[in-house]
Amino acid sequence: MTVRIAILGPGRVGVALARRFHGAGAAVLGLLGRDPARTAAAVAAADCGRVLAWSDVARAHAVVFAVGDPDLPAAIADAVARGAHRRCALWLHTSGRHGLEVFAAAAGHGVRRGALHPVAPFADATAGAEALVGAPALLEAEPRAERLLRRLATLLGMVPIVVSAVDRTRYHAACALAANGTTALRSVVDAAFAQAGTLSADQRRAVADALMGAAVHGAGVRGAAAALSGPVRRGDAATVALHLRALAAALPDAARIHAALMQHALQLAAAEGLAADRVAAVRAVLAAAAEDR
Ligand SMILES: NC(=O)c1ccc[n+]([C@@H]2O[C@H](COP(=O)([O-])OP(=O)(O)OC[C@H]3O[C@@H](n4cnc5c(N)ncnc54)[C@H](OP(=O)(O)O)[C@@H]3O)[C@@H](O)[C@H]2O)c1
Known part of the structure; x- marks a missing residue:
């Protein structure tokens, strides 16, 4: 049976x-x-469906919030108040922050409840539609909703991960750190390469792509501590001090971020067996930099 989908938002x-549901052959009624x-x-x-009325939403097998x-x-409360609920329809949301409790207003109306968090960045709709394919979809569902929810994830080209009772706030904070934190770090890295002076924009992009890509990949494959390299991992306090001074002169914010990250890198290096005297030397450099600010 072709699944009829209405999208709120x-x-x-x-x-x-x-776009993705339509491309996969689902009947996208439209958006509200x-x-x-x-x-x-x-x-x-979206290039499919139409502007929906509440009565259209009530015809959908699946309503995506x-x-x-x-x-x-x-x-959700508004949709219930407008009579958009249909017995056994699947109501799902795409939020990372909320679980199923957010459907409280729909309790007692017979809808099936689910959450499908697309674990992909949507800088815009086009980038998001591309990023969906092959990415994980974190699914949370009441038992009678799970089958259709899995089917929807598969229609999107996503890989379902079914969970229950996740601490949503902590999960969402980790998502934000992983995605937005990395984007923010990339911005700092770009600024740091730009102030080095001699590299063209293409060269800077190539160098940053290579290092950040390999670092993220290595940490995923080997674990962060085992993947760590560089002056802090070697316990080279003199070089760490030079880096911090150079950054502080040109980019004070970048120097603060760099020092905070190197503080954590030092813990990883210590866990990997960096000698105690070298740990102490790098720690002293980082502490001195913090006092200078
Ligand atoms: N962006 C991401 O990278 C990403 C990734 C995974 C999951 N998500 C989740 O997906 C959800 C949507 O994110 P988004 O990035 O698409 O946000 P968005 O671009 O800000 O879009 C939200 C849309 O919802 C509409 N809206 C708000 N209240 C409404 C209501 N009561 N009825 C109907 N429409 C309403 C807004 O309309 P107006 O124009 O009237 O404000 C807006 O068009 C969020 O829960 C987010 O956490 C986002």
């Missing part, structure tokens, strides 16, 4: 999911948002 995730013009633009970007995390409880 005509934003980056809503549009990306609409708060602002008609923005919703019409999202339907055009792709609204921002703070808006989600009110959006």
